[in-house]
Amino acid sequence: MEDCLFCKIIKGEIPSNKVYEDDDVFAFSDINPQAPIHILVVPKKHIESAAKLEKEDEELVGKIFMVIKKIAEEKGFANDGFRVINNCGKKAGQTVKHLHFHILAGKDLGEKII
Numbered sequence: 547m548e549d550c551l552f553c554k555i556i557k558g559e560i561p562s563n564k565v566y567e568d569d570d571v572f573a574f575s576d577i578n579p580q581a582p583i584h585i586l587v588v589p590k591k592h593i594e595s596a597a598k599l600e601k602e603d604e605e606l607v608g609k610i611f612m613v614i615k616k617i618a619e620e621k622g623f624a625n626d627g628f629r630v631i632n633n634c635g636k637k638a639g640q641t642v643k644h645l646h647f648h649i650l651a652g653k654d655l656g657e658k659i660i
């Protein structure tokens with residue numbers, strides 16, 4: 547997707563602090579961190595949101611969560627605990643229309659919404 551910010555970050559056209567990359571998944575630090583560790587994990591394939599997932603993306607989403615686990619172990623916060631958030635669509639406040647999972651860690655994350 548030509549106009550997609552995260553596609554540009556994945557291609558290196560916009561700089562980012564890369565945390566992880568493989569053939570299918572890319573992870574980088576959020577530019578406006580909401581916790582001491584705030585990482586975004588995205589598929590390289592442009593998928594607009596969780597609501598636009600197709601059956602063929604099933605394995606890809608599983609891979610994303612395995613990458614989340616790997617990052618948590620490598621960065622040393624797997625045992626302390628962390629939060630994974632996906633905002634999907636307008637009412638959830640999704641601002642970048644490329645599927646992404648926020649990982650928040652490194653502090654007591656406080657009150658839960660649910």
Ligand code: 5GP
Binds near residue numbers: 579633642
């Ligand atoms: P959303 O609100 O869509 O769930 O999350 C989008 C996230 O992308 C926000 O947390 C925001 O700080 C982050 N973000 C927006 N622009 C950039 C950017 O240019 N670089 C990086 N690394 N993160 C960005």
Ligand code: ZN
Binds near residue numbers: 547554643644
């Ligand atoms: Zn994209």
